[in-house]
Amino acid sequence: MRFGKWLAIAMLLLSAGACSSAEPKPESVRTWSNPVTLPDEWEEYGLGDPFIFAFNGYYYLYVSTWDTDAGIKVWSSPDLVDWTYRGLCTEDPVTTAAYAPEVRYWNGRFYMYTSPAGNGHYVLESESPVGPFRVATDNFGRTIDASTFVDDDGTWYFYYAGTGGIEAARMNSPLSVTAPGSPTGAYMDGWTEGPTVFKRNERYYMTYTGNHVFSNGYRIDAAVSESPLGPFEPFEGNPVLIRTEGETVGLGHNSLVTGPDLDSMYMIYHNLEGPGIVGPLRHMNMDRLFWNGETFTVAGPTDTPQPAPALPVFADRFERDSLGKSWITSGTGEWSVDPGKGAGVRAPDSPDIALLRTKSKTEPGYTAEFYVRSESEAQAESRVGAVFSYRDEQNYGTVWLIPESGRMELTERSDGRERLLGSAALPADFDYSQWHKIRIEHTAAGSTGNARGVGNAGNDGRAGKAGEAEKAGDAGSAGSAGSAEIRVYIDEMRKFAGPASTGGGAIGYAAAGLDGRFGYIAYSNDVNGSSDGRVYRPLPGQVQAVHYENGKEGKAYHAVSKATADGKLPYRPGALSLKSREDGGYVLSVQEGIW
Structure with a gap:
């Protein structure tokens, strides 16, 4: 042609x-426009090695500390655009020149990993994302730039820069890694650092950075693997982000985060502006990822105004003293709101369900997130969880966390009859009294969004056996054209994937025989990257034809x-x-x- x-x-x-x-x-x-500068950033050092993660309705940003000072700075934001400085989350002398701090939430604690001056790693812990973080380990080495990943079965992995590229090792716990590291195959034929690992559609993705931090050619590559330990195969189109001339150069050391709409993904990275007073002067940048099947591209680097990340259709942080007009209660239980704790319910000691649902309703294809925890001693069959696709009292779905059995259960009520779609064991140390995130990806019948189809995830999120699928209401069979597709994640661990007969509807919270506390809740009418097809692309740049408009x-x-x-x-x-x-x-x- x-x-x-x-x-x-x-x-x-x-x-x-x-x-x-x-x-x-x-x-x-x-x-917003790249590069981003923030109040109270390190003077003449900026916002190097930016790491962002989301927890209970807010994003938290941590950056490297310059070489002469102790302490790690943190900012928070509801939307990735408006940032508030929250101060130093630690001032321990160990954090002098704290490089590339990263934080992961697990079971009520926030674990921070950092390598002061690049001379080995420490772990710090806190009960709050804004600190105070306390030193929890001695220096256990492993060079520089640690990052962690938790797989669907609850196994932790530790990634760091090695002499021959990125290395990885299984962790004993959030505070311990004793296994020898092994090469992952992520290597740039020179010094390679700054790994980040995530999982999508049963494949493991890693982004990593190479060249020298003072080089205009500092860049970001990506690779993919069938195992969290590798070998990782580099993308054919590497680097995924580079610029050696222009407004922003020396791009690298990224983190990745899901946008406020629960569907989009953004790459957070820094650019080099030259030597500072102590070390390189760098600032934060943010550009969107776009998925095409099992590969992605980054729409950047940009240095002109870009549309702010899309917000969810509905969201509530319960930062007030009453439920408000957006909510409907039904069943048993007394509902209330504490602006410092979230929504809560006092449920009677009975199997009856106390239910809180939104007045607004999702479309058939949507993504929803929930934060839940128990507040009373668990009894047999007591449970707490999330409600989705609610049409009426006879038709809705629930994701239950059940302390007595140590399991997650996914149920579907249709015309008043309830069936078990699937269940999965939760980690042995799962503390139900702490916040846990439930994420539901609900794909409409006849569509998979921007993703390949998936089969059933059985116990511990692994592929279910045929017998297990039958016990789970035949949820392990391939979805038909008339079935919706549901994926359920608990604390980012995938615990179920399979068909269901649910559609759009209200979302909310539920408890039975157990007092519960409920935090941030949100939904958007996009799922599996479906928003990629209609979002603005920066020009000059590449627009992939497969992302043609979603309209009719x-x-x-x-x-x-x-x-x-x-x-x-x-x-x-x-x-x-x-x-x-x-x-x-x-x-x-x-x-x-x-x-």
């Missing part, structure tokens, strides 16, 4: 996206003749012709006469 035809197609795709974005008006769109045929796009999608491909089924690539991504087949 001649260049002119490709240009016409590109213009068609871009104009379709532009026409569907009439609201809000451009002047009303909130924006004949309105957002138009095909002259009906195209047939490859039946084996779950991405955007029934849409225009797609073909798979060897790297797990997809391409849009555009042939003469199709458009």
Whole structure:
């Protein structure tokens, strides 16, 4: 096909996206611009090695400390744009020149990993993300730039910079790693540092940084593996982020975070601005990831105003003294709100369910997050959890945390009849009196969003056996065109994936025979990266054709003749012709006469 035809197609795709974005008006769109500077940042040292994670409705940012001072600074934000300085979360002398601090929440404690001056690691712990953090270990070495990852079965992994690239080791606990490290295959043929690992669709992804921190060629690569220990295979298109000339150069040491809409992903990284008073002067940057099947690209680096991350359709932090008009209660129990603790319920000692639900309702495809914990001694069959896809008292789903059995159970009530979709064991040290996050990804029947299909996850989030699927209400079988697809995560550990008959509806909280406390709750009508198809792309830059507008045929796009999608491909089924690539991504087949 001649260049002119490709240009016409590109213009068609871009104009379709532009026409569907009439609201809000451009002047009303909130924006941010790279690089980001913040009040109270380290003078002439900036915001190097930025790490962001989310907890109970807020994001928390930690950065490296310059070489002459002790203490680690922290900021918080409700939306990744408006940041509030929260002070030093520790002032322990051990944190002098604390490099690349990262924090992970587990069972009521926040664990911080840092390598002061790059001379081995310490772990600090706290009951709050803003501290105070206390030193909990001696220096246990392992060079620099630690990052942790927890798999679906609750196993912890420790990643760090080694002489031959990124190395990894299993952890004994959040405070201990004694296993020898092994190379992961993530290597840039030179000094390689700054690993970050996450899991998506049963594949493990790592981003990592190479070259020298004072080099304009500092850059970010990505790799993928079938195991958390590797070997990791580098992306064919590496680096995923680099710029050696222009407004921002020397880009590296990133973290990754899910946006406020619960669906988008952002890469957080720093840029080099030159030598500071002590060490390099760097500032924070943020750009969005876009998924194409099993691969991703980064829409950056940008240095012009960008639309602020999308907010959820509904969210509540319960930072007031009453439930308010957005909520409906039913069943047994006395509901209340404490602005410092969240919503709560005093449930009677009976199997009857106390239920709190939103007045607003999701669409059939959505993502929802919940924070729950118990507040009374557990009895047999007592439970606390989240409600989803609520249509009425006879039709809704629940995710239960059950202290007595140490399990998660997923149930579905249809026409008043309840069935068990699946269950999974929770870690032996799971403390039900502490905050736990429940995440539900609910894909509408006939669609997988921007992801491949999944089978059932049995006990401990692993692939279920045929017998286990039958016991779980046949939830292990492949989803049919008439079934929704549900994934359930507890503290980021996937504990269930399979079909269900639920659709859109209200979300909320529930308890039975147990007093409960409930925190941040939110939902958006996007799932599995479905928002990637309609979001603004920075130009100059690349717009992948598979991300054509989500709207209807004949309105957002138009095909002259009906195209047939490859039946084996779950991405955007029934849409225009797609073909798979060897790297797990997809391409849009555009042939003469199709458009």
